Amino acid sequence: MHQSIKIIITLFISARLFATEVSPPEAKPPIIFTKAEIVNASTTRIPFKVVDQLIIVEVELLNQEGNFIIDTGSESLILNGNHFKPTRKYRDDGKNKSGVHREIESIKEKYLDSLSFNRLSLKKLNADVIDLSHIEKAKKIRLLGIIGYSILKDFEVFIDMHLNQLTLTRIDKNGNKLSDKVYAETINDSIDFELKKHTIILEAFVGNKKVKFGLDTAAEYNQLNKKVDSEILDYFYPSKELKLTGASGKRKKVLAGKLYRVKLNDSIYFGPMKTVLTNLRKMNNAFGTNLDGILGFEFFAQKRTIINYKKKKLYFIKSPIIKP
Template sequence: MHQSIKIIIVLLFFAKSFATETKPIKDVPPFFFTKAEFVNASTTRIPFKVIDQLIVVEVEILDEVGDFIIDTGSEALILNSVHFKTTRNFIDESEQKSGINDNIEDVKEKHLNLLSINDISLEKLNADVIDLSHIEKTKKIKLLGIIGYSILKNFEVFIDMHLNQLTITRIDKKGNKLSDKVYAETIEDSIDFNLKKHTIILDAYVGDKKVVFGLDTGAEYNQLNKNLDSEILDYFYPSRELKLTGASGKKKKVLAGKLYRVKLTDSIYFGPMKTVITNLRKMNTAFGTNLDGVLGFEFFKQKRTIINYRKKKLYFIANPITEP
């Protein structure tokens, strides 16, 4: 299994097959983050937009400008087949891509020559080509693709919801930054995580009960497994129902509300977070995990977070002090 295609709340869809391709291309040329700001030879800052609780960056490719979603829950770099025509140069994949509710079929892989982030380049990339037209329509953006783990693992990634920007800096094989002059801010805390394939796994607590969460920038709301102990679910306060759509477009109603008393350690804790109750059984089966829930946008909204995949560590930057 190549990448995670997750349930994303309300109207974010992944379809099973390609839409009609409109732009014939024989190969995918380099693409560029249009608004990236150079910091040093190994570091750049990229401003992002928040669209329906998704992190979206602007990219230029084939003389067109469009959007990519930053999604730690996706293993691969994904291209939207609406904008990238499949040709003989594509390599057919025999395996299926699994989601929580469905298997995703008809995924093809394409080799990319270059990703350029100012002077920071990655060569010989692979990309999956999937129909993302439902996301494009419902989010009302020109969605060119999704940037996932296969790209992000090469950098230390600072996701700053306070400034709406990513700071990414190249790291060596041990996860050490190539430059010491990266962050003006002070790191106030850190925690280790486990990596299951490409999924960040965090040990956490709800109240005084230990739980295991996945961390995913592509989850618009947190997700909590409905089969959890009632003592954990007691900290979930429901407020309404939402329509949740799986990978093939199947819809079901879920209970939405807020989850209280979540903490990673005694010093790393969270205020109430928007959460839905759902069944994570198929996701756990697909990815060989045993998650009690998923932390998404709500996590990053409260914590200015640095991800270092090679060190398997999260770092947290202090929130700015605001005047009352």
């Protein structure tokens, strides 16, 4: 929800999970996933909850407990200005940051010494500070911030909607995992993607028409650009009008329905997905690209997906067949 801040959009570990030795209070990392589980020295598994189709993890941050949204559409780590103040010297250069839906204003900056995912640590981080209080009210959660690309890019990220868990495993500069023993499941398909700034771009098809989609974990609904070819719009079946509130707090009306016949290739295809018809002009201008739409929660609900930013690849793990 900031550089790609969307229709809406999470951090880690209780002290007893931390381990074998007691650390002095001052050594405690600023951000702790309160329910994380160690898989191995380079991998942490974090359970998440879904709130209005947003992936949210519980965290403790600078002595406060709350929630973070996991947002591949956001460029950076974002802290909620309703709970955190920027550091004394912060950037406030007057520039607006353009997101998927609108421009975000009043961005300030906070410095964090480190961010820890159980045994996984990142040092010397900057976080953007933005007032997200309107999202807290709309979602009825204590929202501490948003975890975006600047954090996720250093890990292979497995988003598993079947088990409601996020697995982060550290990768090297070439995208190779530091441990081979990470997933119990078998990868059964994969596809390459393009990375435009921090946005994952997928080539796909709607019917037989080629399209370009951005991939965004914090898009509550898929979005289809109202300017697309009429042959693509033929597969969009509208059903109602919705009022959506974005990260900036602005509301807009959109036509909502279902999009049919979406596939990435002949072996990776999707059932009908909840989709809204909207104008993506601002986002396309901001990123210098020309997207036909955004794939969000609906994508991840149908596909257990692994993202590797360094290799620019998505991997898919087969979902189990649920017997009635």
